[in-house]
Amino acid sequence: MKRNPFIEPQKISFEGIITSIEPRATVWRYRMDNRTHREIGYNLFLNGIYAEIKNDFVLAITEAMQNKYRFRINDRISGNAWEKLHEEREFADFYKVSNIKILARCEQETRSGPPWTGEAPDLEVYSNRGARMLSTKRWKSKCRGCRWANMSNVTIEYNFNTGAKKYRFESFCYGPLDCPFYAMGPARSVPYYKKESSSDTGWMDDMCVEMRSIYFKEDYE
Numbered sequence: 001m002k003r004n005p006f007i008e009p010q011k012i013s014f015e016g017i018i019t020s021i022e023p024r025a026t027v028w029r030y031r032m033d034n035r036t037h038r039e040i041g042y043n044l045f046l047n048g049i050y051a052e053i054k055n056d057f058v059l060a061i062t063e064a065m066q067n068k069y070r071f072r073i074n075d076r077i078s079g080n081a082w083e084k085l086h087e088e089r090e091f092a093d094f095y096k097v098s099n100i101k102i103l104a105r106c107e108q109e110t111r112s113g114p115p116w117t118g119e120a121p122d123l124e125v126y127s128n129r130g131a132r133m134l135s136t137k138r139w140k141s142k143c144r145g146c147r148w149a150n151m152s153n154v155t156i157e158y159n160f161n162t163g164a165k166k167y168r169f170e171s172f173c174y175g176p177l178d179c180p181f182y183a184m185g186p187a188r189s190v191p192y193y194k195k196e197s198s199s200d201t202g203w204m205d206d207m208c209v210e211m212r213s214i215y216f217k218e219d220y221e
């Protein structure tokens with residue numbers, strides 16, 4: 001969903017069915033040797049109606065809200081939310097969700113993945129697992145509904161002297177390292193002012209998931 005930048009963000013009403021629940025995360029990039037992930041909440045993907053428009057849309061919610069309602073895939077919910085302020089910085093369409101009602105509750109999925117569609121774990125679990133780059137094509141197709149899939153809000157430190165930054169969205173996977181659906185996708189270019197762009201070829205993935213052997217004896221599915 002694209003918001004008209006010339007119109008002030010509006011508070012909307014929504015109703016829809018949850019199709020996916022992913023961690024909401026930010027990633028900070030600086031040239032080729034810094035990629036810092038931070039998990040800050042959850043993104044609920046819905047199919048339904050907002051502001052009388054039928055569509056797919058994404059709600060950014062807090063960890064406290066997910067802990068309170070324990071949202072599940074196929075739950076039907078309604079509420080209010082605000083349109084996002086920054087189109088290029090926030091993947092979710094709406095945030096500041098309030099007045100939540102669960103209109104129809106579904107059984108928790110117990111099917112073993114992939115994709116893993118059971119309950120999304122606490123943010124601490126995501127943080128301890130770490131994430132690998134995930135092909136955006138996979139994120140859109142085979143990984144849909146997987147609790148380990150993620151589309152991060154990425155900030156690139158473009159010029160430290162002026163504070164200039166660039167923004168984009170990137171897909172990642174927090175899932176088992178042997179998942180048969182996994183594909184890294186192409187290397188990711190990281191630009192910097194007046195320098196040749198660096199390329200994240202995936203070598204940082206090993207560092208990002210290296211703490212799993214400490215936190216998890218086996219790769220937790």
Ligand code: SF4
Pocket residue numbers: 113114115116138142143146147148149150172173174175176179180181182183
């Ligand atoms: S590759 Fe990752 S996100 Fe996709 S199904 Fe496997 S564990 Fe889930």
